[in-house]
Amino acid sequence: MLDQLLEPIVLEDILDAKKLQDKQWGREIHLYTNELPKLKDYQLAIVGVDVGDGTGVNAVRKSLYQLYNWHSHLKVVDLGNIKTGATTNDTYFALSEVVSDLLDNRVIPIILGGTHDHTYGQFLGYKSQETVINMVVIDQTIDLQPVEEDVIKPDSFLYKILSHQSNYLRNFAQVGYQHYLVNPRMVDTLEYMNFECFRLASFKDDIKEVEPIVRDAHLVSFDLAAVCQSDAPGVLHRTPNGFLGQEACRISRYTGLSDRVSSIGFYGLEPANDRDDKTTNLVAQMIWHFVEGVYNRKNEFPEFDAKHCYEYIVDFQEMDYDLIFLRSKKSERWWMKIALPNQEGIIEYHIIPCSYSDYKNACNKEIPDRWMRAFEQLSNSPNHKTPSRNTT
Numbered sequence: 210m211l212d213q214l215l216e217p218i219v220l221e222d223i224l225d226a227k228k229l230q231d232k233q234w235g236r237e238i239h240l241y242t243n244e245l246p247k248l249k250d251y252q253l254a255i256v257g258v259d260v261g262d263g264t265g266v267n268a269v270r271k272s273l274y275q276l277y278n279w280h281s282h283l284k285v286v287d288l289g290n291i292k293t294g295a296t297t298n299d300t301y302f303a304l305s306e307v308v309s310d311l312l313d314n315r316v317i318p319i320i321l322g323g324t325h326d327h328t329y330g331q332f333l334g335y336k337s338q339e340t341v342i343n344m345v346v347i348d349q350t351i352d353l354q355p356v357e358e359d360v361i362k363p364d365s366f367l368y369k370i371l372s373h374q375s376n377y378l379r380n381f382a383q384v385g386y387q388h389y390l391v392n393p394r395m396v397d398t399l400e401y402m403n404f405e406c407f408r409l410a411s412f413k414d415d416i417k418e419v420e421p422i423v424r425d426a427h428l429v430s431f432d433l434a435a436v437c438q439s440d441a442p443g444v445l446h447r448t449p450n451g452f453l454g455q456e457a458c459r460i461s462r463y464t465g466l467s468d469r470v471s472s473i474g475f476y477g478l479e480p481a482n483d484r485d486d487k488t489t490n491l492v493a494q495m496i497w498h499f500v501e502g503v504y505n506r507k508n509e510f511p512e513f514d515a516k517h518c519y520e521y522i523v524d525f526q527e528m529d530y531d532l533i534f535l536r537s538k539k540s541e542r543w544w545m546k547i548a549l550p551n552q553e554g555i556i557e558y559h560i561i562p563c564s565y566s567d568y569k570n571a572c573n574k575e576i577p578d579r580w581m582r583a584f585e586q587l588s589n590s591p592n593h594k595t596p597s598r599n600t601t
Contacts, residue, residue: 210306210310211245211288211306211307211310212245213292214291214292214303214306214307215241215245215256215288215289215290215291215292215307216259216289216290216291216292217240217241217242217243217289218240218241218242218270218287218289219242220235220240220242222267223267223270223271223274224271224274224275229274229275232277232278232279232281233274233275233276233277233278234273234274234275234276234277234278234285235274235275237278237281237285238255238274238278238285238286238287239251239284239285239286239287240286240287240289241286241287241288241289245288246286248286248310248311248314248316249314249315249316250284251284251285251286251316252283252284252285252315252316252317252503253283253284253285253286253316253317253318253319253500253503254285254286254287254288254311254316254317254318254319255270255285255286255287255288255319255321255496256288256289256290256291256304256307256308256311256318256319256320256321257270257289257290257291257320257321257322258290258291258300258304258320258321258322258323258327258476259290259291259293259322259323260293260322260323260324260327264480265322265443265478265479265480265483265489266290266321266322266478268480268483268486268489269321269322269478269489269492269493269496270287270321270493271489272486272489272490272492272493272494273493273496273497276493276494276497279501279504280500280501280504283500283503283504285500286316288307290322291303291304291307297326297360297361298361300323300327300330301327301329301330301333301361302330302333303330304320304323304327304330304331304333304334305330305331305332305333305334305336306334307334308320308330308331308333308334308335308472309333309334309335309336309337309338311334311472312334312335312337312338312471312472313337317470317471317472317473317503318331318334318472318473318474319472319473319474319475319496319499320472320473320474320475320476321474321475321478321492321496322475322476322478323474323476324363324445324476324477325348325352325363325366325430325432325434325476325477326352326361326362326363326365326366327474327476328346328366328370328430328474328476329361329366329369329370331428331430331472331474332344332370332373332378332428334472335377335427335428336375336377338377340377341377341378341379342377342378342379342427342428343378343379343380343381343382343425343426343427343428343469344370344378344380344381344382344426344427344428344429344430345381345382345383345384345422345423345426345428345429345430346367346381346382346383346384346429346430346432347384347385347429347430347431347432347435347452347460348383348384348385348386348430348431348432348434348435349385349386349387349390349409349432349434349435349446349448349450349451350364350386350387350390350391350432350434350446351367351383351386351391351392351395351396351399351406352364352365352366352367352368353365353367353368353371353395353398353399354368355368356368356369363445363477371402380404380405380425380586381399381402381404381405382404382405382406382407382422382426383399383404383405383406383407384407384419384422384423384435385407385408385409385412385435385451385452386406386407386408386409387408387409387448387450387451388408390448403582403585403586403589405422405582407422409435409450409451409452412452412456415566416452416456416459416460417463417564418564418566419459419460419463420463420466420542420564421542421543421562421563421564421567421579422562423460423463423464423467423470424463424466424467424468424469424542424562425467425469425561425562426464426467426469426470427469427470427471427472428470428471428472428473429464429470429472429473429474430473430474430476431457431460431461431473431474431475431476431495432444432476432477433475433476433477433478433488433492434446434447434448434451434477435451435452435457436451436452436453436454436457436491437449437450437451437452437453438451440453440454440457440487440491441454441457441487441488441491442482442483442484442487442488443478443479443480443481443482443483443484443487443488443489444477444478444479444482444488445477445479445482446477447482454491454494457491457495458491458494458495458497458498459498461473461495461496461498461499461502462498462499462501462502463502464499464502465498465499465500465501465502465503465504465505465506466502466503466505466506466507467502467506468506468507468508468509473499475492475495475496478492507537507539507540509537509539509540517537517538517539518535518536518537518538518544519535519536519538520533520534520535520546521533521534521535521536521568522534523568523571523572525571525574525576532545532571532576532577532580533545533546533547533548534546534563534567534568534571535560542562543562543563543564543565543567543568544560544561544562544563545560545561545562545563545567545577545579545580545583546558546559546560546561547559547560547561547580547583547584547587549587549588559583559587561579561580561583563577563579563580567579567580
């Protein structure tokens, strides 16, 4: 099936393999050239989405193949590019089938190229997994314009996802949007649905605050336009503000570190706008950092007993609740523990990723915004009763 949806790699079209040195990616990555490899033999797979002549996707490959691989035991395969369908919907379908097959084989897809609406195909790949997922989008805008005549565009794919008939999306977070580029009604809509929205300014003082957001995600979609144009000029919609290139690499590494993230897409590359290969080099390095993160996963979720975590309790007497925080002994990462009664009145504990700053705010008698959002979302779930006082 997949061989009908994928266009194999022609290495000679990308670079001169004879010039590659030992330990460079181009020497160690497996390329799908003739026969489709056994997916179960790999942990990660690169999948290109060719919406032009393929030069942009292959330019990233050229840069990536020349980077050095420090983790040879991580098996990575490059499956080539999705064959362009007769319609955009055909391409979405092909991408979803490839993503679904990779997920079934416990392979993490790294999707490269395409416009941001191809996130819809990435999302559809989870339909067969029979589980709810958390999704994070990193973008300068919120692509929630209404879909007209069932035609999905880069600025409307979120509308299609959030209104999808098969509701397997549990949580959604928008990261890095810029106020002046977004209709406030879109933020209001997401917040009304108890989804999270984080401005670019939220991470000005500390980019590490992105980490707990992506830690709980299954699907991550990164619009390269979220990076400032000085560091990534080769995108479809350039703006002077955005994440710095170094910050984009750190976000990619945080995403790879997440034990839950099972797919990531890097969208919006426009090689015609690129200068000195800045953007293609940056995307290659973002992929490198994502793989570095995967290598360093701690596999600690959901181990939250005394053996693996320190527990901290902050007493909020004015609201008759204790805020419970957990700090991992493996990674020093933080979580919050939220207790709610289910329909039978039995207390259930929900573990929510957070940061050290959330704990510090609680110690200063400030209820963390992240705790309030999670508490409200869980309280409104049909699986829970409205919590009584003194629930801990």
